[in-house]
Structure formats: C-alpha cells, structure tokens
Amino acid sequence: MLVVGTVPIRDMPLTIGKVTADGECLVISDRRIPCTQGTGAMISAALATTSYLGLDPPYALLVGDIGEGKGSRQLYQYLIDHIVELSPAVLTLHYWLPDMAQTRQLCAVIEKCKKRPVMIADAASMYSAKAAGLAEAFDIFTPDATEIAFLADPEATHPAYIAKHLFDTDISRAPELARLAYKNHGAAKLLLVKGATDYIIRKGEVLATVTEPDVPALEPIGGTGDTITGLVSAFTYAGLELYEAAIIAARANRMAGKYTRVTPATRVRQIIAQFPSVFKDYLCQWSNVCHGKGGN
C-alpha cells in the first residue's frame, strides 16, 4: 500500500519509505511527521490498522508543502516517473495542490502498471481527479457533505466554487447529490460520503448507511475524515471488498470517537489511539476478520 501526500513541514524534501510510529509522531526515513490533521492523520489510521492485523506497514511518499505548490509538483512528477515500478496494490492519494494536467498524466501512466492498483482519493487529490474529468478512474472517493456537492457540480473545479443550489451542509441530500455526481461523471466507482449519516454509494445506489454510534462532536475535530480514508485504505489492503472496507471504516471511526469521549476540542491523535481497542472489541463481529495481532 502506497500512501501519498504533503505534510506541513516547510522544505521537507521528497521522502519515501515504510512508516513506523514513535509516540505521537510517524517516522519515515528518519523524519518525524506529526500525527495531526491531514496526511499525518490518514497514515496514522492506516498504520494502526495494518499493525493490528499484522500486515506490512504502509509505504509513504511525502513532501513538505505549506501551500506554495512546489512540493506538490514534485510529488506528482515522482509518481508519474515511478508508479509503474512501484505498482502498489493500493494507492491512496491525499493532500496536495490540485493540478489537473499532472493528474491526467499520472492516471495515464497508472494504466501501464502490470496490475492496476486500487485507487483511493480524498482531499485535494479528489478535487484534482474530479476537475480533470477523471473521477471514474478511481475506485473510491471519501467526500463530506460539501464535497459531494462539489462532485455533483459539473463546472466546479474546487469546492469554493459550488453552485448555491447544490451546496448544502445537510447530509440527507447526499444520495440525490451522489446521483447527480454519477450522472455528470464526477464520482468514483464507490463513494463513502462522511457526515451525521455515512453513506456508501455505488453508481448512485445507496448500498449502506452508518449512523451508530452517533457522535456529533467528531465533525469539528480536524482529521476525522482523514482517518476514515486511512482505514479504508488499510482494510482494502487487508483484502476486504472496498464497500466492506468503507462500512467498517465508518463504524470504527465513530466507535473510536465514542471510546475517546470526544468533545469539539479533542485532537485526532487521541481518537487514533483508540483504534486497536475498537478493532479488538468489534472487528471480528463486523467483518469476520478475527485474527488481528492486537486481538490476542
């Protein structure tokens, strides 16, 4: 599994390697990455899952970028040059400065991989895939209530420019907006729409919803959407069907929020720390995966 994204460390060079955890940080090629909102939270959730299941840790490709775009362009170019030789089973694209042309080039190169990776996109990687008209090349997107409106708007290239009649913070419109997104070729093969109700949707059809446990205070906590993407990636890497991985990710994220007794001031690393306990208590029941290392 290859996870790709920017981290908020100015001038951190392009770095690739296996991820390990050290206290509240991730370590990759001797560089310490904070487990905070964004790519750090996504990778931490994926690592918590692979560690529990006794799988290889995620391989991460990271670069420092605080929004200026230079690091993001290096990420795209590295992937374009090396993705065929890397050929990961699962490729998760996350934070970066969206660039339609480079996304187009990357997707063209990925078709040359011997076995096409399961392609997962969230955050601005999802924005660039949709804006470039390549959403359907991806296996799953994990948008929130605003982002599903963005995917439904055929003209929008960023969620700041969504038509007002589509924009709604009410998650109950997700199925309608997802149907529109599929009609306008703005959706991946599967969608996990994150909100008060989590919707798992394929080709406009709602396959499942997740509403329990109800933990409203998860919404303000930065990184709680990123953790879902990390969980989906790791469970897919573990061999679960993508829709199963999505359902379990949504459940596990909520349950970890409940275990943490979150308030709007909770930090995402506190929630991630609860994943092993959640897996131990529920993973077997939810998925028939009953052999986790952390479960013994």
Add this chain to the structure above:
Amino acid sequence: MRKQQQKAKFEGGGLILFQEVPHAMAAEKVLKSLGYTVKLVAPPPQLRKGCDLAVEINLVEQPGIERVLRENDLAYVGIDPIRVKTAPLLDIVKVTDFGDWIMVKAGNMKITYEKASGVIVNVSGGGCPDIPYLHAELIDKRLDEAPRPKDLGFTLCALNLDRAFDECLTLYLKGNKK
C-alpha cells in the same frame, strides 16, 4: 535509457484579467519568478473585461496570487474561472452551537472555538496543502490574537477558512460585549 516523459500541458482553470497588456506581461514575469506555473493567454470573449491578454493561473492558488499582485502593485481587473458556467465564490456560512464551543463552517472549511476564552480548538475540512499548516498555526490561539488564514494561506481552502475565521471573530467579540 528511460524515455523522456512528455511535459504536461498546463490547465489552470483560472484567468487574471487586466486593463492593459503591459500589466499582464509584468504580472506573468513576477508570478513566474516566484515559482507559480502561469501562462499568457487570450481571454475568451465572454470573459474579456479589459485588454486582450490574460494570465492563466491554477485557480486553486487564487488567494496567494492575489496577495503577490497586491504586494507588487500589479494592477488587475479581476480573477475568474475559465469555465464560464462556474458559480461565483460561495459565501454561505453556517454556525453550530456545541455548548461550550461554536463551530463555524464556510464552504468546505470549519473552525471551532471555545466560547469562554475565544481559543481555537480545532480546524477541519478542506484538502489543500496549506490547511494542515494553518491548522498548526491556529490551534490553541485566541481568535483576536491568531494570524488570519488569508495572510498565511495560498489556496481557495484557505480563503474559505478565512471566511469561517471572520465569522468566529465577529461572534466571539459580540459575545464578549454582552
């Protein structure tokens, strides 16, 4: 020998419009010198507001580019999405009361602060690379002492975050006067 990769053709999605051709050329030069990927283009007739030369930019970088233009006294008419049917920038703000905390959502961005102290406790949403950076810069700071996202950020996500910040600050200051 590895085959040379073909260079991707730039697709920016946004146009800076100018009154005068030399303004467009000066802006292109400054932006390129700062590492932005930009291109001089002719604006489509339906977007033309001044001269017949525009600078194509990556629309997501609009806030950072506007800051560069201001700091360098480069006059411009406006920045528009190239796709003419694109909606105007969203200005919808939603406030959620969590008891001791208030969450303000503007577009895809959310800020949550503690009512009593005005301290920012969380920033969530978005997907551009300046958001984790702004998260780190804003957390644990009081709203009336924290830096503005629009002054530190570079992208449209940062612009939305600044709208949420502005509403948080208004609410907090109003609450303190009661």
